[in-house]
Amino acid sequence: MSRPLGIVVVGAGSGFGAALAQDLAASGHRVLAGSRRARPANLPAPYARVDVTLAESVTRFAEEAHELLGQIDGLVYCAADPGAVARAWEVDPQDASRVLEVSLLGLVRIAGAFVPALRQAGRGSIVTVGSQAARTPIDLLAVYGAAKAAAEAYTRSLAQELHGTGVRANVIGIAAETDLARTHRTVKAELRGRPSPHPPLPPVNDSLPLARWLLTDDARHVTGQTIEARQP
Ligand SMILES: NC(=O)c1ccc[n+]([C@@H]2O[C@H](COP(=O)([O-])OP(=O)(O)OC[C@H]3O[C@@H](n4cnc5c(N)ncnc54)[C@H](OP(=O)(O)O)[C@@H]3O)[C@@H](O)[C@H]2O)c1
Known part of the structure; x- marks a missing residue:
């Protein structure tokens, strides 16, 4: 393992975020996972509740993160x-x-x-989980795609404005069988009146290595990029 990092994973109550938090903690990194639900029973990483739609909740969560982790080296946004x-x-x-x-x-x-604390420390890797839907329209997911396009553009701006500070920002795609993937498939099937023609997506662990790598210093020259997942 590279040196232990302090990493915050937001939107980690389930799916990719929970799997990543668990994986990073098992590798010896200091991790704080957060989302709205009460602590998920099967998540062996430190966890705090946060609702990203509420400013006070985000402020409290950031305070908890700084208190628990000390220096923060990585921030993964999965919500x-x-x-x-x-x-x-x-x-x-x-x-x-x-x-x-x-x-x-x-x-x-x-x-x-x-970001202010990352800038002050002169290091940090921000990873936003985007989606292929940001660039290629996906049937019945117009707003999801628009929201992901916005998050992707915002992350690229973060990368540009943080250039030279030691803080990097990148977007990754994933393809994983999760609650969100199942909900999208179920609602689409209801609207179309027929089951999805697509098989289930790969297990979530297949999507972890890219995020893990972007968080390390091995990816210190990578910023402002979008790296999409292979679609099954
Ligand atoms: N699965 C795929 O194939 C796929 C493909 C492309 C992109 N993605 C992206 O991957 C990321 C992770 O999604 P997933 O597939 O792992 O689905 P997921 O299991 O549904 O994860 C989404 C997470 O977001 C959290 N969340 C929702 N609203 C929140 C809020 N207001 N504040 C804080 N947390 C909130 C949820 O936890 P709580 O309900 O506890 O808050 C949940 O843990 C998402 O950005 C998704 O768009 C997924």
Whole structure:
């Protein structure tokens, strides 16, 4: 293992975030995982509740993270709302607002709470989990794609504005069988009136190595990039 890092994983109550937090903790890194639910029973990493749609909750979470981890070297943003699955012209604006709140504004709040300390320390790797939907329209996921495009553009701006500070920011894609993937598939099947023609996605652990690598100094020259997952 490379030297132990302090890493915050946001949106880690389930799926990719929970698997990554667990994997990093098992590798000896100092980790704080967070999302809205009460501590998931099967998550062996330190955990704190956070709702990224609420400014006070994000501030409290950042305080807990700094207290627990001391120096923070990595920040992984995985939070996403599974709603607003609909024809582009039939999306309920309130559902759209929730999806944008979590994917974009939550990321803005988290960056506001963590980036100043990363800059001051002169090091840090920010990893935003994006989606292929940001660049290629995916049927019935118009708002999800728009929200991911916004998060991706915001992350690239972070990378540009943090250039030369030692703080990097990149976007990764994943392809994994998770609650969000299952919800999207189920709602799409209901709307289409037929089951999904696609097989289940790969296990979540297949998507971990890229995030793990971007968090290390081995990726110190990589910033402002989007690295997409291979689609099955
Ligand atoms: N699965 C895929 O194939 C795939 C493909 C491309 C991109 N992605 C992206 O991968 C990331 C992880 O998703 P996943 O597939 O692992 O699905 P997931 O298991 O549903 O994870 C999403 C996480 O976001 C958290 N979350 C939702 N609203 C939140 C809020 N307001 N504040 C804090 N946390 C919140 C949820 O926990 P709580 O409910 O406890 O808050 C949950 O743990 C997402 O950004 C997703 O868009 C997934």
